[in-house]
Amino acid sequence: MLNQFSRSELLLGTEGMEKLSKARVAVFGIGGVGSYTVEALARSGVGTFDIFDDDKVCLTNINRQLIATRKTVGKYKVDVMKERILEINPNAIVNTHQCFFMPENAGNFDFSEYTYVVDAVDTVTAKIELVLRANQANTRIISCMGAGNKLDPTRFEVTDIYKTSVCPLAKVMRKELKTRGIKKLKVVYSKEPVRQPLSDMALSCKTGCICPPGAERKCTQRRAIPGSTSFVPSVAGLIIAGEVVKDIIGITE
Template sequence: MITEEGIFDRTEKLIGKSGLEMLQNSRVILFGVGGVGSFAAEGLIRSGVGFLTIVDKDVIDPTNLNRQIMANVKTIGKKKVNAMARRLIAINPLCIIHPMYECYTPENSGIFHLEDYDYVIDAVDMVTAKIDLAVKCQDSKVPLISSMGTGNKLDPSLFGITDIYETSICPLAKVMRKELRNRGVESLKVLYSREEPVVRENPPGSIAFVPAVAGLLMAGEVVRDLLKAKKIV
């Protein structure tokens, strides 16, 4: 029989019962269930986060097989959020997964109720969505972590997490810095790479281990921030 005690016995040894209970009561929303987002989602659920909304309006195709954790030959053609939700519930049947087959835009941002969450994760590609999420989360005072570019990269050891205004090299981060300054966004926690692009392909080239590491780093940062917010670690 599956119980939370059995699933998270090793986790409780690390963060204590109060830490585990806090994670189980935390609400996280994740935008983008691709190479980065899918690994972030699984990292959160395996860490004990009890409520996760996943947002993406795309279906799995063969080009996703090299880097997206829910992508396999049996899930091709399926909605990413539904395939991801089934995988996560199979890991922890006691968690609550809310899949939303939607694309975040400034125009429909109200349907996501960001203020109801303890943390927001941005793993989308669209710059307009990333900028609007940063503005809305600052206005709502909801913690946000945003992924910068992970494509055309080969060395995951060069990822780091810092404020957007401390970034360099990453072309997406450069665009984001300018646009966020123009909108009065004072800070934004981001994951970015210090690696120069290996190639400059569009759509970008990718390999299994780079977005996976990025997603797990983001999940780890979210979990630690949630624990710190409750003074557990």
């Protein structure tokens, strides 16, 4: 019988779709990268999601985040993302975690329950902890490196963290993971040199903040705010989704 995933089944097969329906994927960070990753995974037939983010949709998110519209400004990102997932697949199970993942609360989550972990956060401390927890649980993980201050979506590559170059975030991650004995990590990263923003948005945020009321982490708390577009982080998110789907099914070519 035809269903919303019939076209995917033509390429992934019945067995592949069954594996996806039984998979539980945890996505940390529902922003420019993570929102597109979740959307693509939902449209691919993943059956269970755990989505993590403590932030609310801000007006400045509209330029790049799938869940951000005038209608959703002020709503929690995980709530908006859950609604979208269930509109795509009413049979999906969606566990929302309205929190900012850090080492202090990492023990609250059992990584062995996840089929796959997606790191789409932008805090180095959180990224390292995600990798450590996933490795301890023997759970597959893919991590996104820097997608801000870039304009060329064709420069993204999928590789091991120790084969990366150019990306400043990847450089920091290589160093930190090496000191912790992590031997490998699949990442999506760009070789495009980081561009300097034309102006300092952090200054305007300090004097004219438009973060939604009740937002946990306002832009005024950040030292620098990267420039972004609709077509760079989204591509990174879709690449990640593709890797997750192929790995779950077992496609190697």
